Amino acid sequence: MGRLMEFWGFRRHMGRLWTILYLSPDPMTTTELADILQLSSSAVSLSLGELVHWGAVRKTWRPGERKDFYQAESSVWKLLRRVYERRELNLIREAIDAFGEAQRQLAETRSLLGQEERRRVDYMRKRLSRLTALSRAGERLVRLLVAGRMINPADLQSAEEEE
Amino acid sequence: MGRLMEFWGFRRHMGRLWTILYLSPDPMTTTELADILQLSSSAVSLSLGELVHWGAVRKTWRPGERKDFYQAESSVWKLLRRVYERRELNLIREAIDAFGEAQRQLAETRSLLGQEERRRVDYMRKRLSRLTALSRAGERLVRLLVAGRMINPADLQSAEEEE
DNA sequence: CAGTTTGTTCAAATTTTCTTGAACAGACGT
DNA sequence: ACGTCTGTTCAAGAAAATTTGAACAAACTG
Numbered sequence: 001m002g003r004l005m006e007f008w009g010f011r012r013h014m015g016r017l018w019t020i021l022y023l024s025p026d027p028m029t030t031t032e033l034a035d036i037l038q039l040s041s042s043a044v045s046l047s048l049g050e051l052v053h054w055g056a057v058r059k060t061w062r063p064g065e066r067k068d069f070y071q072a073e074s075s076v077w078k079l080l081r082r083v084y085e086r087r088e089l090n091l092i093r094e095a096i097d098a099f100g101e102a103q104r105q106l107a108e109t110r111s112l113l114g115q116e117e118r119r120r121v122d123y124m125r126k127r128l129s130r131l132t133a134l135s136r137a138g139e140r141l142v143r144l145l146v147a148g149r150m151i152n153p154a155d156l157q158s159a160e161e162e163e
Numbered sequence: 164m165g166r167l168m169e170f171w172g173f174r175r176h177m178g179r180l181w182t183i184l185y186l187s188p189d190p191m192t193t194t195e196l197a198d199i200l201q202l203s204s205s206a207v208s209l210s211l212g213e214l215v216h217w218g219a220v221r222k223t224w225r226p227g228e229r230k231d232f233y234q235a236e237s238s239v240w241k242l243l244r245r246v247y248e249r250r251e252l253n254l255i256r257e258a259i260d261a262f263g264e265a266q267r268q269l270a271e272t273r274s275l276l277g278q279e280e281r282r283r284v285d286y287m288r289k290r291l292s293r294l295t296a297l298s299r300a301g302e303r304l305v306r307l308l309v310a311g312r313m314i315n316p317a318d319l320q321s322a323e324e325e326e
Numbered sequence: 327c328a329g330t331t332t333g334t335t336c337a338a339a340t341t342t343t344c345t346t347g348a349a350c351a352g353a354c355g356t
Numbered sequence: 357a358c359g360t361c362t363g364t365t366c367a368a369g370a371a372a373a374t375t376t377g378a379a380c381a382a383a384c385t386g
Contacts, residue, residue, distance in 0.1 A: 001258070001294075003254070003257075003258075004254060004255075004258050007172060007254055009170060022290055022294075023286070023287045023290050023291070024283070024286075024287075025282065025283055025286040076293075076294075076297050077297075091166070091167065091170055092167075094166075095164070095166075095167050119188065120187070120188055123186070123187075123188040124186045124187075127185055127186050128186070130239075131164075131185075131239075134239050134240075
């Protein structure tokens with residue numbers, strides 16, 4: 001799971017922490033986590049903070065206890081959606097903007113160029129618009145995923161639980 | 164594009180190289196590339212090699228010339244598929260195997276445990292099977308993507324070209 | 327064949343990212 | 357209010373990665 005998460009663009013420890021919490025029936029303290037994963041308390045604090053920020057882990061507490069307890073967000077599906085929404089979509093949007101900007105700049109320069117240069121610029125513009133189109137398609141794809149349509153509920157959501 | 168690729172798990176330079184090639188109407192030499200992107204020849208050689216390995220760039224040559232020429236694989240769509248196929252799917256499969264292995268080990272231990280421990284182990288097993296189910300679903304999803312079904316051709320493939 | 331030119335590989339060096347321990351701050355009980 | 361226990365932050369250190377320059381190899385030229 002650590003490897004999956006790492007590949008996915010998060011720190012390895014985030015994956016490990018989440019997994020431990022996910023597998024534990026009861027909420028856990030930072031101390032326990034640090035102990036199990038052999039991490040310093042600072043590392044645990046840092047990564048847990050991020051996990052909470054991404055909504056992958058919830059901070060809870062127990063009546064008598066002073067310590068904070070943590071438990072994993074159990075709906076993996078929800079989690080994936082949130083990540084896609086916050087991160088992938090932004091990235092794609094930025095890319096689309098950048099392509100657009102590049103095209104605009106090329107268009108401005110065009111009239112100042114010689115024939116050969118013009119040919120190159122025109123080619124670039126065509127390619128850029130293709131990249132834009134592809135990115136838009138990607139954006140739509142992610143949006144569909146996030147919206148929860150497109151996927152056969154029997155395939156994915158059935159694996160999810162309560163809550 | 165560099166950023167996109169980086170996020171996507173490749174080196175930044177790979178994205179930059181590919182983009183330059185993609186935007187150029189004619190194949191280019193390593194020297195030109197190194198020049199434009201301000202990279203050492205070794206960096207270019209290394210990253211280009213990987214791009215070729217991923218099928219994102221093709222090596223070509225021109226009759227009279229000694230140097231190698233490179234051009235971008237223009238079908239981005241094909242490219243994405245290949246990456247998903249080679250990388251994501253493997254990763255997911257490994258994860259599934261690991262989950263299975265973990266479950267098996269827990270099952271073996273079970274009989275040796277006290278009641279409280281048993282409760283934990285049972286919980287873990289349930290969770291593990293859920294993770295497996297989710298991963299399987301992810302695998303199917305990627306497979307559909309790779310197969311090219313699932314996506315409205317009008318959305319995505321129309322943005323692609325010849326070849 | 328000797329001399330160029332080009333491409334690749336590799337270890338050293340740089341840069342970047344992670345990790346840690348210590349210092350700080352907040353909350354609680356006495 | 358003071359001492360203790362937790363959690364967070366931050367700068368210094370460690371580890372990992374990228375980058376580079378040089379050495380090597382291969383392909384071609386005259």
